Amino acid sequence: xxNLFIYMAIIVSGASVLAIELIGTRIIAPFYGASLYLWSALxxxxxxxxxxxxxxxxxxxxxxxxxxRFCTIIGMAxxxxxxxxxxxxxxxxAASAMGLRSAVLAIALVLFFPxxxxxxxxxxxxxxxxxxxxxxxxxxxxxxxxxxxxxSVAAAVATxxxxxxxxxxNRLVFLTGVLLLATALAGLAIRRRWAATTALLILLVIAxxxxxxxxxxxxxxxxxxxxxxxxxxxxxxxRVLDLxxxxxxxxxxxxxxxxxxxxxxxxxxxxxxLDIPRGFFERPGEMLLVGLGGGSIVKSYAREGWLVDAVExxxxxxxxxxxxxxxxxxxxxxxxxxxxxxxxxxDKTWDVIIMDAFGSSSIPFHLVTVEAFGLVRSRLSxxxxxxxxxxxxxxxxxxxxxxxxxxxxxxEHVAVLPIAEPPDQLGNxxxxxxxxxLVLREELPPPLDRFSPxxxxxxxxxxxxxxxxAGVRVLTDDLNPIDVWSERVNLASRKDLHDYFGNRGIxx
Numbered sequence: 001x002x003n004l005f006i007y008m009a010i011i012v013s014g015a016s017v018l019a020i021e022l023i024g025t026r027i028i029a030p031f032y033g034a035s036l037y038l039w040s041a042l043x044x045x046x047x048x049x050x051x052x053x054x055x056x057x058x059x060x061x062x063x064x065x066x067x068x069r070f071c072t073i074i075g076m077a078x079x080x081x082x083x084x085x086x087x088x089x090x091x092x093x094a095a096s097a098m099g100l101r102s103a104v105l106a107i108a109l110v111l112f113f114p115x116x117x118x119x120x121x122x123x124x125x126x127x128x129x130x131x132x133x134x135x136x137x138x139x140x141x142x143x144x145x146x147x148x149x150x151x152s153v154a155a156a157v158a159t160x161x162x163x164x165x166x167x168x169x170n171r172l173v174f175l176t177g178v179l180l181l182a183t184a185l186a187g188l189a190i191r192r193r194w195a196a197t198t199a200l201l202i203l204l205v206i207a208x209x210x211x212x213x214x215x216x217x218x219x220x221x222x223x224x225x226x227x228x229x230x231x232x233x234x235x236x237x238x239r240v241l242d243l244x245x246x247x248x249x250x251x252x253x254x255x256x257x258x259x260x261x262x263x264x265x266x267x268x269x270x271x272x273x274l275d276i277p278r279g280f281f282e283r284p285g286e287m288l289l290v291g292l293g294g295g296s297i298v299k300s301y302a303r304e305g306w307l308v309d310a311v312e313x314x315x316x317x318x319x320x321x322x323x324x325x326x327x328x329x330x331x332x333x334x335x336x337x338x339x340x341x342x343x344x345x346x347d348k349t350w351d352v353i354i355m356d357a358f359g360s361s362s363i364p365f366h367l368v369t370v371e372a373f374g375l376v377r378s379r380l381s382x383x384x385x386x387x388x389x390x391x392x393x394x395x396x397x398x399x400x401x402x403x404x405x406x407x408x409x410x411x412e413h414v415a416v417l418p419i420a421e422p423p424d425q426l427g428n429x430x431x432x433x434x435x436x437x438l439v440l441r442e443e444l445p446p447p448l449d450r451f452s453p454x455x456x457x458x459x460x461x462x463x464x465x466x467x468x469x470a471g472v473r474v475l476t477d478d479l480n481p482i483d484v485w486s487e488r489v490n491l492a493s494r495k496d497l498h499d500y501f502g503n504r505g506i507x508x
Contacts, residue, residue, distance in 0.1 A: 005190050006126050007147060009074055012183045013122040014148030015155035016176050021046050022159045024112055026169045028104055030237045030253040031092055033490050035362050036483040038104050045108040046116055053120015061128035067187055070125050075184030077118035082177025084111055085170040100491045123148055165234050233316035240324045249294045255497060257294030264326045266296035269419050270389050270428035272453040273460040275300055277352045277385045279440040288350040290339035291357030292317060295327035308332040311342045340366050349381040355388040365480045368403050373410040386433040391489055395423040399485050405469035407433045416467060417460035426492045
């Protein structure tokens with residue numbers, strides 16, 4: 001019975017390690033984005049915690065190995081994990097003044113280092129309990145680590161593919177902690193520590209219902225506060241908010257769509273500016289949009305008679321666009337896959353290709369390389385136009401200059417249309433590229449007033465400029481630091497959003 005329990009404990013602890021590492025990205029990403037720094041911080045903290053756990057666990061086991069202490073280690077890890085949904089609020093508040101890199105590292109250390117270190121202690125302790133003689137220590141260690149690793153693999157697949165999208169982050173964290181506590185309870189029962197077993201069982205029974213419901217409520221929509229929906233997908237956390245007469249879509253804490261629910265017209269200036277490519281053509285044609293969001297760009301082109309294809313990697317985003325942003329089936333054929341993979345596997349051509357998959361938290365590096373733009377060029381009809389929405393800090397941000405220089409390797413004519421005012425502020429810029437001259441067939445309609453779509457288009461077009469690509473880094477599949485460059489934009493964007501939404505408790 002003891003041997004069977006040790007294997008069960010190894011399976012549960014091994015599965016919990018990978019589950020917590022993956023869940024950690026979903027806990028932190030809505031606050032700081034799913035950036036390269038987030039993954040680096042979580043992987044570093046996980047490896048450091050496990051290393052400490054291995055070393056400490058081995059020493060404790062050599063001093064006095066007992067099943068009771070073994071269960072205590074597992075129970076302590078479970079208790080810490082179960083309260084992470086409540087710990088994260090003060091931890092995030094304390095880290096809010098730090099920069100992006102420092103914040104994600106500090107948060108990962110405080111929330112995940114202690115339980116992962118405790119789980120790291122489990123394997124060496126189990127080896128000491130299980131090995132009956134020196135002759136079988138190697139075999140015992142190999143078997144236990146193999147079982148633990150297989151459990152980790154299964155947990156990684158289950159967590160990413162099934163559990164997070166269907167159970168939710170906070171609830172899954174709480175259940176992981178409870179599973180570890182239940183494992184410790186089973187071990188104490190085997191050891192016949194009836195007092196400790198009874199106490200822990202009573203604690204679990206008392207804490208189960210309020211704890212489970214509290215973890216669930218933190219993820220639930222609250223229409224009274226303007227939080228219309230909270231969805232967990234395999235890719236991100238998606239929130240739908242109503243505020244001051246507009247509806248917004250947030251993906252991992254980054255704003256991707258804003259629209260007036262009465263008309264579904266976008267309240268974002270860049271969406272108005274992305275209408276400009278239509279002015280290069282005599283009649284409506286076909287447009288491909290990479291990055292659906294709430295569908296504002298789709299609606300804008302569909303209203304003018306264009307046939308629209310849209311590529312969106314996240315099916316939950318597509319569903320949210322249809323349920324909460326009025327996207328109609330007839331307005332676009334939506335293809336649910338990665339944008340570059342779609343271009344690679346579809347040989348159709350379009351008159352306009354719009355790339356709007358570049359959120360503030362990260363720019364998909366594989367969409368902004370020489371190779372990617374060569375693929376885009378091959379999917380444009382003769383005289384076709386590429387348009388990209390990019391967020392940057394200032395008109396001369398190196399993100400803009402480098403992407404423009406990269407696009408210039410594939411297209412003869414490249415222009416940047418700025419939106420932000422003044423020129424050194426955070427804002428959107430639209431990059432246009434084509435192998436035809438970028439000349440409008442007609443003058444843009446004059447603005448009706450300062451806050452009108454006409455003004456947005458005229459302002460951006462009249463201030464268009466070309467980037468001097470001499471000496472500017474060209475991005476390739478092999479060498480591309482765009483993730484690193486996006487850090488400043490991500491931090492500035494989230495600061496602005498926090499200032500705007502304040503402490504309403506609906507965005508984060």
